[in-house]
Amino acid sequence: MSEQTPTPPEQGTALRRGWTTGACATAATKAAFTALMSGHFPDPVQVTLPKNRTPAFSLAVQEQGDGTAMAGIIKDAGDDPDVTHGALIRAKVRLGAPGSGVTFAAGEGVGMVTRAGLPIPAGEPAINPSPRAMIQQAVGEIAAQFNVPGDVEVEISVPRGAEIAIETLNPRLGIVGGLSILGTTGVVIPFSCSAWIHSIQRGIDVARAAGLPHVAGSTGRTSEKAVQAHHGLPEEALIDMGDFIGGMLKYLRTHPVPRITVAGGMAKITKLSQGFMDVHSRRGQADLGQLADLAATAGADETCQERIRQSNTVAEAFDHARAADVPIGDAVARAALHFALHLIDPQQSQLEILVFDRSGHLVGEATSAP
Structure with a gap:
């Protein structure tokens, strides 16, 4: 996951959907369990996903021996800039103890959960509930077909997964050693940024x-x-919300913490002050006329206001305000705070807005009443 939200193609361009790691793991598991029961790998292998989707997946690798069977599928994320696009998702299955049901193991490149608060308890492989349910359903189908118990150990692995996971927020979330197996519906919708929203939550x-x-x-x-540095916060308190300020604050409305800080650059917090909840450039640019009017409330004279209106960027507008000794950063932070308070529960959380320049210097702040 990169620092900036990826920019989609021009509006009107057809975008191809893809498949989640969970869908690929499900298909690989079904193919491997079928081979374990019959000696033959179905290729392609069809699976049933939520909303009655029934895609078929071609196998990239297959292997059988010593009471196990393994199948692998190359993840196709469609036109989404997913860091796991092109990764090999493998499932190795073996029969489990009678009555054990479907159990899960983390192979190469799949992380382990080490902290509380995630949908999977600490000590378990980072295979989320929805993919687990899809895999259990696939195992059940094959068990019924061959009239055998569905007691199976499923080991999911992703070669290079540990390396890829460095580009995600997994280390910060306490998922160590590799990737998470994700996906609620099994489908990747291009540029929905669902993985980023998931990481924020x-x-x-x-x-x-x-x-x-x-x-x-x-x-x-x-x-x-x-x-x-400003607050001396531990890493666990840091949320990489990217451009999704609204998404983070709305989740905090129903999952509150006592104190929330929104920290951002001059342009993005200016957009928040103007009612943008997603502050990516594709959602529009900050209105410099509105910014000039806001500067007027902070003491800017007509000359300064006109310079702000004629600026090429928000950063240039801030430079004009600073040259005129106008505390525009504080004015922007107050306006952003006024808007953002509507997105949280002020009875549950105190909200703070901090504005930093490109060098990381604090240039504006505002805080709600405790």
Whole structure:
């Protein structure tokens, strides 16, 4: 997962959907269990996903021996810029103890959960509930077909998964050693950024489970480092919200913590002050006319206001305000706070807005009443 939200193609361009790691793991498991029972791998292998989707997957690898069978599928994320696109998702199955049902193991490149607050308890492989349910359903279908118990150990592995996981938020969430197997519906919708939203929510869950009284969401690396230094926060309190300020705050409305900080650069917090909940550039640019009007409330004269209106960027507008000794950063933070308070429960959480420049220096702040 990168620091910036990926930019989609031009509007109107057809985008191809893909398949989640969970869907690929399900198909690989079904193929491997079928081979374990029959000696033959179905290729392609068809699976049933939520919403009655029944895609078929071609096998990239297959192997059988010593009471096990393994099948692997190359993940196709469609047109989504998913870090796991092209990864090999493998499932190795073996019969389990009578009455054990379907049990899960983490192979190469699949992480282990080490912290509370995630949907899977600590000590378990990072295979989320929805993929587990899909895999259990697939095992049940094959067990019924061959009239055998569905007592199977399923080991999921992703070669290079540990390396790929460095690009995700897994290490911060306490998922060590590799990737998570994700996917609620089995389908990847291009540029829905569902994995990022999922990481934001899980980060909040981990912070709450740890009893942290304060979390800080940041729009990028500079603001994250700056807010961590400003408040002396532990890593578990840092939420990489990217451009999804609204998404983070709405989740905190129903999963509150006592204190919330939103930290970001001048342009993104200016957009928040103007009612943007997703502050990516594709959602529009900050209105410099509105910014000039806001500067007027902070004491900017007509000359300064006109310079702000004629600026090429928000950063240039801030430079004009600073040259005129106008505290525009504080004005932007107050306006952003006024808007953002509608997204949380102010009875449950105190909200703070911090504005940092490109060097990580604090240039504006505002805090709600405790």
